[in-house]
Amino acid sequence: MRFIRVHETDNVAVALQETPPNSPITLVGGALPDDLHTRDAIPANHKVALAAIAADVPIRKHGVVVGYATQDIAPGEHVHTHNTIGIQDYQIQQGGRTS
């Protein structure tokens, strides 16, 4: 199934169609080092993890940080609001932890 990674440093790619679990991930205009399959169903235009992303590690898209993982995310997993938080919310959360 076809996915696009907007920037080469991104750790997520976007599904160009609705994709069932266990589908091979093909990047348009690019190649992946290893065979990678989806673990979850990925709706069209939603993101999939291209690498293991540990909790508190930045989610990168467009070559920049767009959020942080709230839990460990495995390659092929759906990356969305259930496992990702925005930058400002993350900063507030971190501030809350230290005070």
Add this chain to the structure above:
Amino acid sequence: MTIMGYQREDGRIGIRNRVMVLFTVICAEQVANRIAWSVPDAFAVGWRDCQEKDYATRKMVRIGTHPNIGGVLVVSLGCECSDAADIGAQIAATGKPVDLLVIQEAGGTKKAIRKGIEQVRALQETAEQAPRVAMSPADLIVGVECGGSDATSGLAANPAVGVFSDRHIARGGTVIFEETNELWGCEPLLLERADTPAVADAVRQAVEVSRQWSLSTGQVALSTGNIEGGLTTIEEKSLGAFCKAGSTPIKGVLQGGEWNTPDDKGLYLLAPFYVEPNGFTGAGTISDPNGVTELAAAGAHIVIFTTGRGSVTGSGVAPVLKVTGNDDTYHRMQDNMDINAGTILTGERTLEEVGETIDEQVLAVAGGELTKAEDLEHFEFHI
């Protein structure tokens, strides 16, 4: 590549030489339109309300003095609150050929239209006398905007425009981006890109004003529909629009209501929201044509406009070049679309290749080639 531009008396150089018919109240709009439609390459713009509004007057003067404009016919009914003669005088003060038509003095609609057609033809003849001078691609001020977006905008069209923005700035050019209401929530990303602490303060202020405006009009930053569409965080959504601006530092903030032209090369943020002395926060009318008009008011020679669903908007002031990331839209609306960035998602072309094509097209348009919107005479204008 050398572009042959039109030298204006105030020192600026334009890439078009059209005569603009400027009505100063809705009562003069019909006459202005009839005049503009009767003369090839003329177009009508204006301000409809019968009320004194500094904001509208300033914007009409900024547009009238734009270097792409060869001459201006100001069309007045004769009793409106706008001061048509003063608007004409302010434009003429920059050395621009200007004439005034007052419908009540001309003897009504038919006589005014006949007289106006003659005035526009005379202005066109004067405009033809403008000296042609060599213009470097680096002298081009390019505005970037999006409208009628879909999921492909952030994945293909906007990143490809970002590639163009970086290329244009690398050769010494200027790029203006706007839509601060779409940047709400990605301040950390914006502030990182600010060239100096003073610019960072200006960016923070611009986004804060736009946040106040958005809250007062009930806009939300990340909607349920956005989340269903695959956008997870506000930063991600904002990035989809912000990536048109490429990756270079933000050199300055241009204030809406003033539309000061960038004083240096590089990347500039135009903040269309303004705060009046009484504390009222406002903006021009929210529409795609207004966004294009804002960029032109700040001096953009050309506007690159990305769309997913398919916008048709254009401008008589600054040629609008359409880029769509949606392959279906490109083929369905080929009359309106200049560049197909959807080929990035089909795997036919890379982002860099499409960015290069956008660059080539921008230079061709600066050299005189008409965009699809110009060819269709999509000369929308919205203050």
